[in-house]
Amino acid sequence: MPRYAAIDIGSNSVRMQAAEITPGAPRQVLASERQVTRLGESVFGTGRISTEAMTFVESVLGQMAQSYKRFDVRGVRAVATAAVRDASNQQEFIARMSSAIDCPVEIISGQEEARLIHLGVQTTWPHPKQRVLMIDIGGGSMEIIDSEACKIRTAFSKPLGALRLTGVFLRSDPPTARELNRLEKYIADRLEPAVHAIGPKSWGRVIGTSATASALVCAANRIPRGKRDSADRSRASAAQLRELYHALAGTDLVQRRKVTGIGARRAEIIIAGAAALSGALQAFGARSIYYSAAGVRDGIITDLAARGVGHELSRLNPDQRRVVEEMATRFGVPLKHGRKVAALAHSLFIGLESVHNLPANAGKLLDAAAYLHDTGHYVSDTRHHKHSHYLVSNSDMAGFTDRERELIANLCRYHRKSMPTVLHPNFQALSAEEKRVLMQLIPLLRLADGLDRSHDQRLKDVDCLVRDYEVTLNLHSDADVDLEQWAAEREGEVFRQVYNKSVTLMKAPAK
Secondary structure, three states: OOEEEEEEEOOOEEEEEEEEOOOOOOOEEEEEEEEEOOHHHHHHHHOOOOHHHHHHHHHHHHHHHHHHHOOOOOEEEEEEOHHHHHOOOHHHHHHHHHHHHOOOEEEOOHHHHHHHHHHHHHHHOOOOOOEEEEEEEOOOOEEEEEEEOOEEEEEEEEOOOHHHHHHHHOOOOOOOHHHHHHHHHHHHHHHHHHHHHHOOOOOOEEEEEHHHHHHHHHHHOOOOHHHHHHHOOOEEEHHHHHHHHHHHHOOOHHHHOOOOOOOOOHHHOHHHHHHHHHHHHHHOOOOEEEEOOOOHHHHHHHHHHHOOOOHHHHOOOHHHHHHHHHHHHHOOOOHHHHHHHHHHHHHHHHHOHHHHOOOOOHHHHHHHHHHHOOHHHHOOOOOHHHHHHHHHHOOOOOOOOHHHHHHHHHHHHOOOOOOOOOOOHHHHOOOHHHHHHHHHHHHHHHHHHHOOOOOOOOOOEEEEEEOOOEEEEEEEOOOOOHHHHHHHHOOHHHHHHHHOOEEEEEEOOOO
16 A cells, blocks of 8 residues: 655654555554754744754754655655744755755645645544634644635634744743733734634634644643643643643743643743643634644645555656557557556556555556557467567567566466466466566456457546455446446456455446
């Protein structure tokens, strides 16, 4: 199944997550790391990222990249938020961080940050019918998201992050009454446009994300910091958080570090974070808030999977496609048929990833064989599958290794008639891993070929529904596809033999 990695370079900390995505199932988190960097500390004071902060983040990112690279991820997205948005030397930072992880780092807007937060929360904790207010307090900014039926109605990004507010307003420890008064007035002033646009509501649920919300909800519920993962979906009332804010505001750093649920580093900036969260709840008329552990990283991974990032790794590159199309044309294969079989085979390869569990580059072999399986008709219609094997295995295919060419030739050989046996020398010449890949791909090629049996490209596409012992293929077409359905159903026994699952084909309802 596809694996993705996400990096969130925030103003206070850097977070990384690598996860494996299985359609219809919860994601499997493979690695998750967080490192406090205080990146925004120099930015909010001087307007620039300090040399020390830049070097530290560069080191952190290099280590995180080594962690997710172990999992052979298909796609990575790394984003930087408020502190880097504000930094005058952001281009130097982006260049160095991109080099550290060998992947582009992008500065995202507050609106994109809000979109990713919303996507992460709604993916892990859907609210399909409720009106939901999401409040994310990071180190540099606060994202406010008004959501209904899992869709964003409006979103705001305000410079109300806990690290930023602490540096600007809180110089004393504990802070003075004057410092707190200025802090609270600034928060209320900055929130006013969002409150005016959204207004206090009877919210179905208010959800807080990021470390400030985690620490405060944990403190309100006396959940130790070591067990903060269990705080996901825990609730705290607005009154509790208001009382907690006033209590924290009257303590010094040593005392704050002793508060259950608030870590040593978070204690340094928690007063400003508590003021921002409590002020937001009051402004929006919220009576309570639930904490969600989801955030930008979860949204990135959901987004990468939804866009099919990495699927291009299972398709031929332009040079390889030119080679197989020229070869198919030379041996008289109708290109429209080859292209349609290739497209259908790719849909099956992606839709059945949880069934075949093959690496992405195996899809390229299937793609090539979809074009070349009928080349044997050039020699004779009789036993053309064997002639296809001979032509492909003895052709010069630039852009493919010898082993790839041999696997493609074997796929062509077994696209019809008998399956591989120990009596077949061409099959025995393959390694154990090559045999495994071949056996997993044969049913997909046979199904795809059957789904264009008429050579009229009647089928638009096919999607897959995988259950424990059954796979359902939904056929999308505006035409009569009875012949295609019959031809593909004939390959159901081969599919069952290889995957131990029955296959059912159904024409999808017209849209």
